[in-house]
Amino acid sequence: MATVFYGTLDRMHRMALGDFELTAFSDGTYPLDGGAFFGVIPKTMWSRKIAADDKNYVITGLNSLLIRTGKQTILVETGMGNKLSDRMRKFYGQPAKLLDNLSAAGIAPEDIDIVINSHLHFDHCGWNTIRDKNGKIVPTFPRAKYYAPEGEWQYARKPSERDGISYIPENYDPLVESGQMTLLKGGEEIVPGVSVETFRGHTASMQAIVVRGDQKTHPVPPKDGETRVGQPPVTSCPPTACYISDLMPTTSHIDIAWGMGFDLYPLETIESKKRYYARSIPEKWLTVFTHDPKTPWVYIERDELGKMVAKEAK
Numbered sequence: 001m002a003t004v005f006y007g008t009l010d011r012m013h014r015m016a017l018g019d020f021e022l023t024a025f026s027d028g029t030y031p032l033d034g035g036a037f038f039g040v041i042p043k044t045m046w047s048r049k050i051a052a053d054d055k056n057y058v059i060t061g062l063n064s065l066l067i068r069t070g071k072q073t074i075l076v077e078t079g080m081g082n083k084l085s086d087r088m089r090k091f092y093g094q095p096a097k098l099l100d101n102l103s104a105a106g107i108a109p110e111d112i113d114i115v116i117n118s119h120l121h122f123d124h125c126g127w128n129t130i131r132d133k134n135g136k137i138v139p140t141f142p143r144a145k146y147y148a149p150e151g152e153w154q155y156a157r158k159p160s161e162r163d164g165i166s167y168i169p170e171n172y173d174p175l176v177e178s179g180q181m182t183l184l185k186g187g188e189e190i191v192p193g194v195s196v197e198t199f200r201g202h203t204a205s206m207q208a209i210v211v212r213g214d215q216k217t218h219p220v221p222p223k224d225g226e227t228r229v230g231q232p233p234v235t236s237c238p239p240t241a242c243y244i245s246d247l248m249p250t251t252s253h254i255d256i257a258w259g260m261g262f263d264l265y266p267l268e269t270i271e272s273k274k275r276y277y278a279r280s281i282p283e284k285w286l287t288v289f290t291h292d293p294k295t296p297w298v299y300i301e302r303d304e305l306g307k308m309v310a311k312e313a314k
């Protein structure tokens, strides 16, 4: 297959996950303040992992995950989109590359059956909608069923002063009003093998998207505390990927204590990461990053000293 340049990702990242296929697509990159990106972590530490420019900005990616199940084409997250106000554009630019990058891979907006947003910050659901010729807000993916966390949508109607700027109602309200967007409580299976799970920390209701390919041959093991009476123990897991979104936005955020300054509940970010690793490490999940400009996914392991280590996924 020819090498195609997808946005800012260095090459095409595509892999099989059981009988599903995963591809990473970029909406481009934008600048974020390095201090805000790494919260309480000193610059002397984070600057060893990510370079900052003379204004202390670091390059931040906007990664979407395309899942082909064989029956549906599912797009997880829709980047920053093309509807930013002039003021927002001054801060963040507006790369708006997602549709071009999908098109370069032969995927038209009409091909998308399902769109899932992990949360409703503007850099995660921007391409949910576009303006048509007359300036009317319409769905970018006309045939798609959209899904987003209900708690996010409730909060977005009355956000705090701290993160109010991150919620742009035209990215989701028209879809909720028309019935094209379904609001999720957390824990739902959207199609067989693709489900959502709430991880608190970045916001109160952010949901990760868990993808389990090949469930026929590998039954899903029970979570802690669940029992399967009368059934043999599950010894092998289906191949699993998780779009963990802003709980750990890049490979540089995999350490338990390296949270973002943007997180509304930083102590809960730590607890959520522990809960995530308790399953993702023994079950060898592929972790998919929302904001890593170069590395859309890795396997995360724990070394002998208990430190988290990212292992490249070929």
Ligand SMILES: [Zn+2]
Binding pocket: 119, 121, 202, 246
């Ligand atoms: Zn966010």
